[in-house]
Amino acid sequence: MWRLYSLLAMIGTALPYLAFIDWLSSAELSMASVTEAIFSNKLSLFAWSDVAISALALILFILVDGQKNQINQRFWAIAGTCLVGVSLGLPLYLAQRDYQLHKRTTSH
16 A cells, blocks of 8 residues: 555645646745735635645644654655645655554564
């Protein structure tokens, strides 16, 4: 499964950045323009709120589950969540977790 999760992490990085680059080509990169885009309509605000809460929940899950299962370098999934989003952070963490847990069970 870790290979599938890794593939999803790559796709989860590429797709959001393609949309961001497209938006960036038609707008300026400033906090004012980002804030305006977030609050431009209720659907956009809904989507941003959903993503923000999902990212916070994922970071908490990574911290708790990563400590419990001793997942090495879990900070990369947290960084990916903060820099790209849940679309990278979740599959990256699941790939790390699956790989390390599988490695532990097969090495005994």
